Amino acid sequence: MAKPMEKYTWRDLNVGCVIDEPGSSLEYKTGDWRNLLPVTDYSKCTKCGLCWLFCPDNAMKPKDDGFFGPDLDYCKGCGICAQECKFAAIQMVEDKK
Amino acid sequence: MKKVGIEVSLAIAEAAKLARVEVVSAYPITPQTHIVEHLAELVADGELEAAYLNVESEHSALSACVGAAAAGARTFTSTSAQGLELMHEILFIASSLRLPIVMVLVNRALSAPLSIWGDHSDVMAARDCGWIMLFCENGQEAVDSVIMAYRIGEDRRVLLPVAVNIDGFTLSHVIEPVEFPDQELVDSFLPPYKPLFTLNPERPVTMGAYGMPEIYTEAKYAQEMAILNSKAVIKEVMEEFGKVFKRNYRVVETYNLENSELAFLALGSINENIKTAIDILKAKGTNVGLISLRLYRPFPSEELLEVLKNVKRLMVVERAMPQGATNSPLFNELSAFAFHNGLNIIMENYIAGLGGRDVDPQEFVNIALNPFKKDGKLNYKIIGVRE
Amino acid sequence: MKIFKTLERYMEKPDAEYIASGHRACQGCAEVLALRLAFKVLGKDTILAMATGCMEIISTPLPLTCWRLPWIHIAFENTAAVASGIESAIRILTQKGKLENKKINIVGIAGDGGTSDIGFQALSGALERGHRLIYICLDNEAYMNTGIQRSSSTPYGAFTTTSPPGKKSIGQSTWKKDMPKIAAAHNIPYVATACPSYPYDLFNKVKKAKEVNGPAYLHILSVCPTGWRIPSEMAIEYGRLAVRSGVFPLYEVENGVYRITFKPESLIPVKDYIKGQGRFRHLTDKEISEIQDRVNKDWERLTKLCEITKA
Structure with a gap:
């Protein structure tokens, strides 16, 4: 876990400010940005995976049962998955978080 | 070798x-x-x-x-x-x-x-x-x-x-x-x-x-x-x-600085000409030294202080214009350095050798013998400029 | 996952993600999507040099990074030069036995400003020198990172904050610079246009770029909902409309041979692409038909290039 920026002293930084924890941005939860939430009607879903393919945030994740579901930590609610679903299986609904 | x-x-x-x-x-x-x-x-x-x-x-x-x-x-x-x-x-x-x-x-x-x-x-x-x-x-x-x-x-x-x-x-x-x-x-x-x-x-x-x-x-x-x-x-x-x-280098080099209260300070190959002038002066009985910064960044403060300890008058020769500043770049830095370290040294700013202009060692001899006194607008003297 | 099976034709690990979530791209950003998809094909053995721009600024606020590939950002105008340096270093260090002898993809990435304007010279130099690198231009048709200023890649008539329409202005008053053809004029082995709205076409092209021996240039239309003033969910659809209208044809130039890789049966009217985009809202029918004429001519020219360069 990286600590918050304001806690860093100059000694805590790597030489040249190199970041050696690949993918550490996972700590930053962009789910907060979301107003709309994708909700899948699994009776319509064919598990085609287009929602996963087109998600700019890699927030539509494959699940064990073969379906895909949003990762609420990162889904920004852009609505691409709902728009691109060929089977109209995904609806964007107001996110009452 | x-x-x-x-x-x-x-x-x-x-x-x-x-x-x-x-x-x-x-x-x-x-x-x-x-x-x-x-x-x-x-x-x-x-x-x-x-x-x-x-x-x-x-x-x-x-x-x-x-x-x-x-x-x-x-x-x-x-x-x-x-x-x-x-x-x-x-x-x-x-x-x-x-x-x-x-x-x-x-x-x-x-x-x-x-x-x-x-x-x-x-x-x-x-x-x-x-x-x-x-x-x-x-x-x-x-x-x-x-x-x-x-x-x-x-x-x-x-x-x-x-x-x-x-x-x-x-x-x-x-x-x-x-x-x-x-x-x-x-x-x-x-x-x-x-x-x-x-x-x-x-x-x-x-x-x-x-x-x-x-x-x-x-x-x-x-x-x-x-x-x-x-x-x-x-x-x-x-x-x-x-x-x-078997070749020794120091971050600050000196030439004939021992027992000399008068010194030049410069960077680079112009120092070879200054050394010639120093030799001429020495032959005439005037003892002048040279301080050469081999290391410029980081600024060698402690080493410079050490060599400046007996210097009373320092002639800084620079191959760059002030461009509207009070003095040329290295001189400004040395002024601040002298001030912060409480040095009581008379410092003179000479600008020479711009755009490849040759500087005759005799010019440095003249400087050493005739200190620059500010009389006009400029805080420095440009050697050989035709006004 | 059946989609993973399909994707295995193009990539080793379809489920590998080289850009971690938690990046700060706008909602519906098709630019970061383009990279996400391209990297799936490029795979782990890839080094990225990236110009200043949206993708740089959304990805690396110290002390966090979303990159899972080695990545370097130096400045705005020099991506191709930085990538050249990396490629040269890897080549010589491998030759000297200091690095394991394996193929590493060296990829330079910049936006349309970083490519067609400020990075133009460095890019031309790198292409001419023949480094084995892939250059990706992510074209969202303006300086979006600094707040939607026009670039030489902004289309005619578009609103940007520095090409505002007004009583004496149509908006952007110049036609989009044709970067892919300029890249092709360097006689490099591979040039292609792509768009994440056509992912399989994009996969194919990244795969080819990866395999050629010499510079490859990929010009990817990256729909920007923020700058184009469209709803975020429409990012993929507008990419499609750009392609289907002939505004942004998908083609490749392989060793000088032009080939359109997605040829619609008939082009849809340019108006269908333009309407609905806030940046073109002010255009009159007459102005739109002027754009239509230009698109027709460009399409015809491209078709002819395909014919005359055919082996």
Whole structure:
């Protein structure tokens, strides 16, 4: 876990400010940005995976049962998955978080 | 090891070869060209196993060095004047990313008017970019400095780029006797570059991230600590160089300074002319010394204080214009330095040798005997200007 | 996952993600999507050099990074030069036995400003020198990172903050610079246009770029909902409309041979692409028909290029 920026002293930084924890941005939860939430009607879903393919945030994740579901930590609610679903299986609904 | 007569530019290329540089990236500009031409020959003849990039600008020359150094290669570039200014943006980034690139800066005047000849207006405009800066007075120093520059820059306690300054034409294009160290000895002094972080898919790192206000100050402070702390390493490397190669260097050099209350201070090859003047003065019974900053960045404060302890009058000779400042760049810095250290020294600012103008040693004799007194608007005297 | 099976034709690990979530791209950003998809094909053995721009600024606020590939950012105008340096270093270090001998993709990435304007010279130099690198231009048709200023890649008539329409201005008054053809004029082995709205076409092209021996240039239309003033969910659809209208044809130039890789049976009217985009809202029918004429001519020219360069 990286600590918050304001806690860093100059000694805590790597030489040249190199970041050696690949993918550490996972700590930053962009789910907060979301107003709309994708909700899948699994009776319509064919598990085609287009929602996963087109998600700019890699927030539509494959699940064990073969379906895909949003990762609420990162889904920004852009609505691409709902728009691109060929089977109209995904609806964007107001996110009452 | 015997001395050979060689053009200093070619000698510098040979030094880069001895340092086993792996990526050379450069763009031609007078008076730097002979260095990179000779390196191109060495690569073409298979004498130096390196990638040679004929880039399309100096900006790209340094950018490619940054990329290559980040990927783990020992890199070399060289430029002058306008080329350095075109690189300017990347100078800061090379030092902030802590990449030990070595650049030989063949000092030349800045346009306009266009001048291919030597002075220090180029390096003075780039003096505060976070690079270690060395100045050389002769060909041997240039060769030795290139080898030392890699050892200094690549030291894990340093990791900074190093600029080796040599004067355009008056040093770069003259033939001098130079002693080249044996490759074996250089190899023992300068082991292969072992970078701390590299762009390697096996261990992905992010280089060149951006800093929000909460972290930028700490990032810059860390860099400042690195360049300040580098001085100890530079001195250590110079000392070891002396042991291995039997040529001794110090960060601040002096000439005839013992028992002298009067001293010149200057950078680079103009010091050879000043030394001639000092010899003339000595023959006439006037004792004058010379202080030469071989190391300019980090500023060698303690070492300078030490040599200034008996000096009462200091004549600072600079090859750059103030450009609207109170005085020329090095003089301003020395004034602040003297003030902060409570030095009671009369300091005079002389500007000479602009755009390749020759300075007769007699001029320095005259200065020493007739101190500059401010009588007009200027806080400095330009030697030989026709008013 | 059946989609993973399909994707295995193009990539080793379809489920590998080289850009971690938590990046700060706008909602519906098709630019970061383009990279996400391209990297799936490029795979682990890849080094990225990236110009200043949206993708740089959304990805690396110290001390966090979303990159899982080695990545370096130096400045705005020098990506191709930085990538050249990396490529040269890897080549010589491998030759000297200091690095394991395996193929590494060296990829330079910049936006349309970083490519067609400020990075143009460095790019031309790198292409001419023949480095084995892939250059990706992510074209969102303006300086979006600094707040939607026009670039030479902004289309005619578009609103940007520095090409505002007004009583004496149509908006952007110049036609989009044709970067892919300029890249092709360097006679490099591979040039292609692509768009994440056509992912399989994009996969194919990244795969080819990866395999050629020499520079490859990929010009990817990256729909920007923020700058184009469209709803975020429409990012993929507008990419499709750009392609289907002929505004942004998908083609490749392989060793000088032009080939359209997606040829619609008939082009849809340009108006269908333009309407609905806030940046074109002010255009009159007459102005739109002027754009239509230009698109027709460009399409015809491209078709002819395909014919005359055919082996």
